[in-house]
Amino acid sequence: MSTVQFEMIDEHIGTITLNRPEAANAFSKQLMKDFHEQLDQIEIHQSLRVLIIKAQGEKAFCAGADLKERRTMNQEQVVDAVRQIGELVTRVANLKVPTIAAINGAAFGGGLELSLGCDIRIASKNAKMGLTETSLAIIPGAGGTQRLARLIGLAKAKYYILTAKRFDSFEGEKVGLIEEVVELTDLEDKALEIANQIASNAPVGVQMAKKAMEEGFDHDIHTGLKIERDRYLNTIPTADRLEALEAFKEKRKPTFTGK
Template sequence: MIYQNLLLEKEDRIAVLSINRPKALNALNQDTLIELKAAVNEIKDDPGIDVLIITGAGDKAFVAGADIAFMQPLSGVEGRAFGALGQEVFRLIEAMEKPVIAAVNGFALGGGCELAMCCDFRIASASAKFGQPEVGLGITPGFGGTQRLPRIVGPGMAKQLLFTAEVIDANEALRIGLVNKVVAPEELMDTVKKIAGKIIKNGQIAVRLSKAAANEGCQTDIDRAMTIEADLFGLCFSTLDQKEGMQAFIEKRKATFTGK
């Protein structure tokens, strides 16, 4: 598929998906969300890709937010439909079995912060800025921000950011646990690709089951979560990757995983 608002590159089992509307600071309109859904489905179904990196084109913005010019004239019904579309696409990213890393290279505000939060974790450029400034526009976050932000940084800090519309820098995002690491802008993509490379070296069935266990377990009580973990742990022992990984350990060699 040819994308008008995205750039998609695939190399060495890594896909890099860039939101590409630099004149609009990569703001998300309806067409971009529809393309994003199609691209994520393409990556999800591509057996040659094990890790997805999401970033923004240019050096100013990851995603500066949802497109305000697009949203301003919407009715209540239309606004809800737009929010539901954003939620659907971001939930698709979050639930994809393959790991997804956000490489946050600039403004990640509103829908951009929400896009970063639906990824498995976030690595930020020192120039990155984060925030949910929607209340300053007379709206709430609509693409999952009110739900994911408390889960990531805790309810108190999340509510402070949601209620004040405060924009924070990368170091503060690191302090509160919104991002895992902050690096110099010129080091961002190399850093994220190195992390992706470490993931790729491991057994991919085990990586994906670990993601499933973590995602599902966080949404339930600890006893049910332990059952989920036990079931997926047991499932690993029906794979060739488990046999190879443990045999390689015994033989003191590197494992050759096949994803089977």
């Protein structure tokens, strides 16, 4: 059985499930290979509008690198393994559709970095997380030092990374890392609720809004506004834009086709 499974749960919402609960869903070579194979499908999927990333089991979302496997590697192999995790997270971050990380349990190191590559993070009340690499004599190497700072600010990112502090989902929500905290039994329903809210909007508009924010974030305001205008112009020729205007006039909910 594949360690990563992709499934469409309705016409427009898909899920990626990490399926190594016996190993805390850690990033083994096989899991990364399986993940990339599923992303191959996702990147060309025509009707997908939102992707939820979740994990099997109740204890762990992803514990990061598979340290049992890591102990058998030489230095070059370790560097390559970290590069591969980073490339995987970046591939998730670069998906054109919005992504939601549903963090059910432990999310440490590369596991938290995977969630940082997603657009939205929600977590169960019992989830624990952290970028704890400095306690292992390394640093976050799959985007953590960059993405965490961009999400919660440089000072807070330094605090969590330099101390290697572990924290719960409530603290994560307080600092702006987690958007919502729910009971574990409600986690998938909450992820699906958010996914449905996104999927009900015009796909091109959603994708262009995501691109505008991502592309403009590191620029000055004038460059950012130009990027926003360019992405806005991508929405003008769409049939969905005309459908939204027609639906407003007719006082009904629009039916978007992604065209």
